[in-house]
Ligand SMILES: *[C@@H]1O[C@H](CO)[C@@H](O)[C@H](O)[C@H]1NC(C)=O
Ligand SMILES: *[C@@H]1O[C@H](CO)[C@@H](O)[C@H](O)[C@H]1NC(C)=O
């Protein structure tokens with residue numbers, strides 16, 4: 211089966227990609243002074259302040275990129291022993307309440323998709339692995355008719371800069387599924403995306419693992435620390451969406467994301483394979499991506515498009531830039547993915563410039579304040595250089611789109627609905 215073969219090759223290269231990811235990460239953080247004592251503002255003093263603290267709207271956070279900002283986060287995969295108690299308590303309560311399906315972790319073997327122990331069918335509704343294209347209502351695979359939900363994975367990275375410049379020049383908003391450790395290592399690029407472009411920031415885990423292969427507590431750390439660094443670097447905004455690395459999620463992982471952190475899982479309905487362009491053995495070429503894009507962008511408008519793209523390399527960014535004119539000329543309504551339903555981009559804020567309802571990561575009772583009056587009337591009153599084009603802003607703010615996303619994807623052969631176990 212060619213598709214099976216392709217996915218084996220993909221997984222093999224993915225493993226290479228993971229290794230070379232870290233090599234590509236530039237570190238623009240300067241180490242603090244080498245004095246033997248630790249002054250009061252030294253990061254070590256913040257190390258143990260990981261508890262649940264009262265937050266309010268006037269809360270200020272350390273400058274993104276500063277030693278104090280960086281101090282509280284794990285440098286690599288998070289130890290499960292030092293997870294904030296509030297998150298662990300929430301997880302345990304959800305497990306006790308039967309909200310986290312008790313299915314085993316997947317097993318990783320070089321070169322093939324994650325597998326499950328004997329007796330667990332990844333395609334059935336109990337496991338429902340998105341790697342096997344099992345779709346569950348509540349996850350996002352498709353966009354509403356006519357919309358192209360724009361998003362980029364794996365940043366912030368040096369290659370993001372050209373993307374952000376292009377987006378700003380075109381007054382185009384996008385969602386960035388950022389990797390937590392890349393935020394830690396590239397704070398200036400992060401600031402450009404959030405402070406300057408005012409783009410939407412979403413979660414792509416702390417260290418980019420196959421999430422189904424991780425324990426409940428490891429899943430907690432991968433999601434939680436990424437939410438925490440985004441929260442503390444965006445004036446307290448709580449992300450609303452996450453995308454599993456390699457699209458690998460299942461009922462257990464998506465339940466932890468939803469029940470503990472209020473996160474909605476986002477996959478895609480078209481894949482460029484652009485991440486592989488900078489690999490030793492690319493799975494595609496810029497020419498093939500352009501041909502794929504041409505087909506998708508001139509094709510049917512139902513369902514809308516969720517195209518998997520990466521801000522990983524010059525070539526992957528360039529393939530988006532080359533396709534962008536077709537997105538607009540074919541009259542797609544190009545919106546930031548986090549705004550695809552016309553609602554708020556964060557759990558507690560309408561977007562990256564609107565007011566924030568103060569809340570901690572894991573606070574599921576919080577609601578986003580309504581769209582600011584200025585943005586619901588004219589887009590001209592929004593900060594310049596940050597909003598999408600007029601028709602998009604009007605549609606996004608018009609409140610006309612309220613129905614749930616379409617879950618039946620044209621290219622997906624298996625549709626599995628889970629009844630009773632997982633509620634939206
Ligand atoms: C995030 O910000 C809160 C509120 O200022 C603070 O208590 C917490 O320690 C910060 N988290 C990290 C990891 O620095
Ligand atoms: C799915 O697989 C599990 C584990 O083998 C089994 O208990 C369950 O009955 C299956 N569900 C369906 C709907 O086939």
Ligand SMILES: *[C@@H]1O[C@H](CO)[C@@H](O)[C@H](O)[C@H]1NC(C)=O
Pocket residue numbers: 482483493494495498499501502505
């Ligand atoms: C899309 O790209 C893949 C390779 O990544 C290629 O096999 C396929 O034929 C392309 N489809 C179109 C319509 O060009």
Ligand SMILES: *[C@@H]1O[C@H](CO)[C@@H](O)[C@H](O)[C@H]1NC(C)=O
Pocket residue numbers: 372373524525527528531
């Ligand atoms: C990628 O590199 C090429 C060749 O140096 C350059 O022309 C192009 O502008 C670059 N694209 C981006 C997005 O940086």
Ligand SMILES: *[C@@H]1O[C@H](CO)[C@@H](O)[C@H](O)[C@H]1NC(C)=O
Pocket residue numbers: 331332333342343623624
């Ligand atoms: C799961 O479904 C996909 C798509 O229908 C199919 O290709 C695959 O073989 C199935 N896997 C299993 C383990 O049944």
